Amino acid sequence: MRKIRRRGNGHSSGHDNHPHEDIAQMRVIAGKFRGKRLLAPEGRGTRPTSEKVRESIFDILFSRGHTGGAVLDLFAGTGALGIEAISRGAESAVFVEKDPASAAIARKNLASLGICERVYNTDWKVAVRKLAGRKFDVIFLDPPYAQREENRLLKAISDNDLLADGGCIVVEHAADSYFDHAGYESDRRKYSDTGVTFLHRSHKKPLCIFPGTFDPFTRGHSDVVNKALDDFDAVIVAVAELTYKEGTTATDKRVRIAELSLQNTERVTIESFSGMLTDYAERKNCFELVRGIRNDEDRAHEAAIAEIYLKAQPRINITYYDADEPMISSHAVREMIRSGKTGALADFVCPGAFKDIIDIYG
Helix, strand or coil, rough: CCCCCHHHHHHHHEEEEEECCEEEEEECCCCCCCCCCCEEEEECCCEECHHHHHHHHHHHHHHHHCCCCCEEEEECCCCHHHHHHHHHCCHHHHHHHHCCCHHHHHHHHHHHHCCCECCCCCCCHHHHHCCCCCCCEEEECCHHHCCHHHHHHHHHHHHCEEEEEEEEEEEEECCCCCCCCCCCCEEEEEEECEEEEEECCCEEEEEEEEEEECCCCCCCHHHHHHHHHCCCEEEEEEEEEEEEEECCHCCCCHHHHHHHHCCCCCCCEEECHHHHHHHHHHHCCCEEEEECEEECCHHHHHHHHHHHHHHCCCEEEEEEEEEHHHCCHHHHHHHHHHCCCCHHHHHHHHHHHHHHHHHHHH
């Protein structure tokens, strides 16, 4: 059997130095075309997708119910992924490949299987504009590793409204590559030097602000952050610089304790702010606030504060989370330290900040 080459991405380096390409073969792994041979260019210096990775990709897609619908492959190479999708039940597929030689082989592969689907021999940026508004249930992205185009691709897909509700974007990338996928829930897999990330549009809101004096930050505050992360992609813990509360600890120390408390929590930013909270929200272009509620007294207080916020900024929306009363109380923590009753303090503050809280408030 001839050596099987994996599919190229259409952006290979130095392919003009191989005007007379040898042709290798690869196969369809499963479905109605199982075992059928596909042509693939040999010696083009491309970075291909291995059969093992392809099989894993489709196993994961199948397990999540992606067994039909429309497929878009923006870096189709010779068409292996799109053809595999059709073989396994996809209703249609659109192939985009910039390299003319690879696009020609993709057309031959489709014709050999009697598949009448379109191959666009063009750059992905041109293709997404042409396809704007058309919905795809699965979108394959396999850009050249060195170009790190994942963020631009995700933005283009969003701007041109290409992903169907409940759809999945499959991104192949270098195993050590990380990219911003805010707005998507992700599942990242690693296969040797290859990484594959599965992205589903998140139903979470993108960002919220958790404001407060945090004097100091407590386990209860951490609980509110974790609850917020179930509803939002990211949380800003906003530590107020100026406050009506007397004897407030220096801002930098309160920020430091919050950082230590949340040092192992992802998707959280801690920063300080001055002035009106509504002005800060406008600067951050984020009008989703979260707060912890302990009791009826808190509810009454928060209702009054919310009325003030909404008069200043009608776009403000506040989500309230029930909090364990003593564990969220900064006042209780300060009183425990001042009275020397620190034996139970570990139940009220986060482990990473315990020592600093004792040092600062003791």
